[in-house]
Amino acid sequence: MIKVDKLVKKIPESTLLDHIHMEVEEGEFIAVIGPSGSGKSTLLKCLALREKWTSGTYIADGVDIFANKMTGMRKIRRECAYIEQNPTLYPKKTALKNVLIGQLYQTPIWRMVTGMVRSDDYMGAMDIIEQVGLLDKAHAKIEQLSGGERQRVAIARSLAHGAKVILADEPVLGLDPQSVDGVMQHLQKLCREQKITVIAVIQQIELAERFASRIIGLEAGKIVVDVKGRRLTQMEKNKIFS
Incomplete structure (x- = not known):
């Protein structure tokens, strides 16, 4: 589905990503782990084309x-959704409205101006909100939702606008344990049942081991570990956090 070859990202002071090669299949849940400054967030931004590549090849669905x-x-803008640690949502609007409006480049201008919604769009959005476990919060304003619920609204918004790939930068950072499990379980479910591809930066190794189908470890801008999702060996951990 996605093939990245020899991805390099440089800034004047240093090399942030150094000849990254990765192939990603449909429906994978990839956890990206590594120490601070290893290039995790930069990798996601490059995949979302929010950061300019210095060099490299990027193939998606043969394109x-x-x-x-x-x-x-x-x-990439249509099919890859980038979700930040604190997703940008409209706090005074309901969860449903946020899902329907979506991101600017994904939403028809007439809908942004008029706020009008077709009935099939409405029902489709409600179906997706139900999929992420928020049907009872569909008409609640974003400012009334917890951090975990807001993350799930951001995920639902991405799905409603056709995302095939979710790029999530530390989606559970700062959440309580129950919310952490809820967000991770829903991401895992999307991969298994809908073949959505998820690439997420995860701080906690144990979460990557529990939920991801694949773990990629970065150190100093290089991939040093790339294994099937499982409990990492001490040697693998040492490679990543040397």
């Missing part, structure tokens, strides 16, 4: 993203 720049950019 060479950089060789077909306009088509490629539209494809």
